[in-house]
Amino acid sequence: MENQNLPKKRKRDRWAKRDTELTILTLPTVIWYICFCYFPMFGILMAFKNYKMIDGTKSFFYNLLKSEWTGFKNFEFLFTSGSGALVVKLTLLYNIVFIILGIVIPVALSLMMSQLYSKRFGKTCQTLMFLPYFMSWVVVTYFVFAFLSPDKGLINTILVNLGKDPVSWYQETKYWPAILIFLSQWKGMGYGMVVYLATITGIDNTLYEAAMIDGATKFQQATKITLPLMKSVIIMMFILAMGGLVRSDFGLFYQVTKGSDSLYTVTETIDVFIYKMIKTQPNPNMGSAAAFLQSVVGCGLILLSNWIVKKVDNESAII
Amino acid sequence: MADTLKKRKAQEEPEVESKINRVKPGTNILFSSIFAILALTCIIPAIFIVIISFSSMESINEIGYSFLPKSWSLDAYNYLWNNRIMIGRAFLVSIVVTVGGVLIGLFLTASMGYALSRSNYKLKGIYSIIVFIPMVFGGGLVSTYNVYTSVLGIKDTIWVLILPLVVSSFNVIICRTFFKTTIPQSILESAEIDGASQLRTYFTIVLPISKPLLATIGILLSFSLWNDWFQSLMYISDPKMYSLQAVLMNVEKNIEFLAQNADTMGASIAAYATSMPKEPMRMAMAVLIVGPIACVYPFFQQYFVSGLTIGSVKE
Known part of the structure; x- marks a missing residue:
């Protein structure tokens, strides 16, 4: 050497x-x-x-x-004011759901897609499912508005025709967590599937043939062969997603909800909060304290999850 | 990448699929219908927007937004055409940002990727660190805002729409991996022995054989530039610098603005504003934005897929 x-x-x-x-x-x-x-x-x-x-x-x-x-004075309000606690809670809760679903759904879908009889049908569906990824949140806002607009939206029209009361969607907080989670998965599923599908197509077919001869069912093949071979890719995507635990998609939480103040209690995630700080206060030191925490915690989370993965399974770590 | 693309194509081609080892027909039907439903949820909103943009105001006032409007009309597009000066300028801003950004971004990204791929380059270690740190750590919105506005002074210029978006460490790493795996070192060495400068080698040998890579990165960049609205929201206050996305984002305000700028042909502004088909117009503008993407997207999807997959290759 x-x-x-x-x-x-x-x-x-x-x-x-x-x-x-x-x-x-x-x-x-x-x-x-x-x-x-x-x-x-x-x-x-x-x-x-x-x-x-x-x-x-x-x-x-x-x-x-x-x-x-001023030392840590700018940080104090984050822990003392009520809005700080709300922001942290919302950001973490949404992101935990996003990270879990963002792995489970694309993995499940790509496993299913690899089993379709007609590859051409699968390819067409994949192309269509990728489409939302190329739409900006501003455009998605209008997609959503076409359905949820309180006086002209399709859903309220249907509700009225069924003899029910229309819902003023942009005022009611209880529906939005579900809508926001749906939209984030809807926009991201095509993107998520690409990487997993590429991994699945790369798996040696003889493994499945051998398993079949040994009498393994399709389900067993998926859980005993495909999933273990996808493990390192899944872990890599997980580590990358961990860095986003303290970020929030501003477009999703601010644009899609049309910045509605009545939805404050379910949409005030960290990036919305920082944006409002910049636009409303001339010297947004507190916003910058929040941004600092966001960066440091995000960086720490990537390194930490990478370190844990390294301890458990050295092969799968990315850094 | 040409090779990888070919390989992937070969994999995707329906090989002589073993008919024995596959899911039951019932499961296949179940899976197929799930995908059919998911694909429909992705395409239907876009179709809905197109239908609304062609609906007449009377129909919208009567039955709301509907897949089957009572009457059709081209009013929304007529009004947009009357505002062709403003819409045209926004279109121009979007095009300039996209084309300019792709050219600048390709140059910056590929040259850094190339330098990082040269194992005997002395600054490689430092450069790797420079490229890596922004992947995990950032300055945050507040200080970024201050730097752009008061240090770089690019607020309200076209540069703020282009420059912050053109380089991403992720793309640099895609480039590095590509150059490392596909450009034979022997070519570079022989060019060096023949006395070609590094710049000449790069521009006349390396780039021409890297077209698939440049296409991939170019497509990734052009979609993100075309779709960007955040930079406009933060840094653009002059309506003359609005891109299409920014116009759509501010459309509530802009409908009034459009009325004032329109070629009203004698009618008073107030009368013109009330006669405008506001709802279909909004949707027509969304169609204007989505249209170009929907047209080019099917052709470039394969580059996207290959880019995403290469980026995920671990070294």
């Missing part, structure tokens, strides 16, 4: 013409990363400062550095 490394090391010390050229090629991308990823990361210091526009002519960073440190 060491002998092999030695000549390499000597080479590494010299900066070749090739390196200069590759650096020139990648310079724009590095600048992009600095501007659009690392500047905002530096700006996260805001969470620990009482940010004020000290000198309007100078940039954000100047004002940021000159602002006074």
